[in-house]
Amino acid sequence: MKHKLLPLSETMHYILLALREPLHGYAVMQKIEKISNGTVILAAGTLYGAIENLNKHGWIESVGNSGRRKIYMITVEGSAILKMEQERLLHILSLYGRDESNEDV
Amino acid sequence: MKMFNMFFDIKKEEQWLNEQLQKGYRCTNISGLGIYTFEKTDNRYVMRLDYQDYLPKKKFKEYKAIYDDFGWVHIVGYRLGGKQYWQKEEDNQNEIFSDRQSKGNYYKRLMGYSFWLGMLCLFFSYSIYKDSGLYLTEGLWSMKGSLFWKALLFETPFVLLRSLPVLMVVFFGSSFYRAYRKYSMLKEK
Numbered sequence: 001m002k003h004k005l006l007p008l009s010e011t012m013h014y015i016l017l018a019l020r021e022p023l024h025g026y027a028v029m030q031k032i033e034k035i036s037n038g039t040v041i042l043a044a045g046t047l048y049g050a051i052e053n054l055n056k057h058g059w060i061e062s063v064g065n066s067g068r069r070k071i072y073m074i075t076v077e078g079s080a081i082l083k084m085e086q087e088r089l090l091h092i093l094s095l096y097g098r099d100e101s102n103e104d105v
Numbered sequence: 106m107k108m109f110n111m112f113f114d115i116k117k118e119e120q121w122l123n124e125q126l127q128k129g130y131r132c133t134n135i136s137g138l139g140i141y142t143f144e145k146t147d148n149r150y151v152m153r154l155d156y157q158d159y160l161p162k163k164k165f166k167e168y169k170a171i172y173d174d175f176g177w178v179h180i181v182g183y184r185l186g187g188k189q190y191w192q193k194e195e196d197n198q199n200e201i202f203s204d205r206q207s208k209g210n211y212y213k214r215l216m217g218y219s220f221w222l223g224m225l226c227l228f229f230s231y232s233i234y235k236d237s238g239l240y241l242t243e244g245l246w247s248m249k250g251s252l253f254w255k256a257l258l259f260e261t262p263f264v265l266l267r268s269l270p271v272l273m274v275v276f277f278g279s280s281f282y283r284a285y286r287k288y289s290m291l292k293e294k
Contacts, residue, residue: 009204009205010204011203011204011207012206025170026174029175041198041203042203043198043200043201043202043203044172044174044175044177044191045153045155045172045201045202046201046203046204046206046207047171048168048171049207050206050207051171068166068170069170070167070170
């Protein structure tokens with residue numbers, strides 16, 4: 001059966017992408033706001049729950065502390081998930097370019 | 106200003122709290138017995154109620170630290186599990202959940218909360234009523250005339266008190282159902 005977090009939700013996807021560099025929770029939110037051009041702004045509870053979830057599945061891990069904040073980074077397993085999602089999305093994107101009317105059904 | 110209120114439904118409690126805040130108050134304390142303390146303020150505040158099961162010490166610290174970074178102030182809430190009351194000054198980010206998945210998980214936690222409290226009340230009810238009926242006076246139903254009515258009137262308030270656990274089962278049952286409805290709506294689409 002498919003993993004219950006797959007395909008990745010927008011939130012999870014952005015968090016994994018952001019954590020290719022080590023960051024603490026709030027910095028993850030700020031980075032996502034920036035890289036999504038302000039379209040994805042995570043709320044506190046959503047971010048906390050998502051980090052918990054990704055950590056539980058071993059896709060991210062804690063790599064240290066900055067004061068009372070925990071710093072996280074993507075794991076090898078998490079990177080493999082991103083690779084899989086990239087291929088899935090590339091395939092979907094390739095379908096956009098195809099002209100449907102020329103195809104035999 | 107102190108106010109007393111009692112809620113069996115987290116969403117209703119949240120709504121009531123925010124109505125008070127809209128009147129220009131800020132919540133400063135909530136006691137377990139249902140006493141809410143407010144303070145007059147010129148700023149507008151919002152309150153959001155989260156629910157968390159038992160969290161280990163470190164997890165609870167991390168939970169609070171993340172909310173704190175977002176500007177939320179923890180009013181009350183225990184790490185052994187239960188409602189977590191968060192308050193912040195109103196701005197353009199007043200929610201604690203920003204996507205469907207996390208909102209769904211929230212309602213799922215609320216379902217668990219109502220379910221277990223309901224079960225607890227059901228258990229209490231059972232242990233209260235298993236050996237006797239609701240009315241305890243011996244021979245009440247064979248009494249005649251005014252004596253019967255006096256005895257009945259006298260005992261009815263106690264009966265109402267004794268049926269409180271059953272009423273609470275109904276309250277928790279209905280808040281379970283409301284959480285379930287919201288949860289399944291979020292899950293479907």
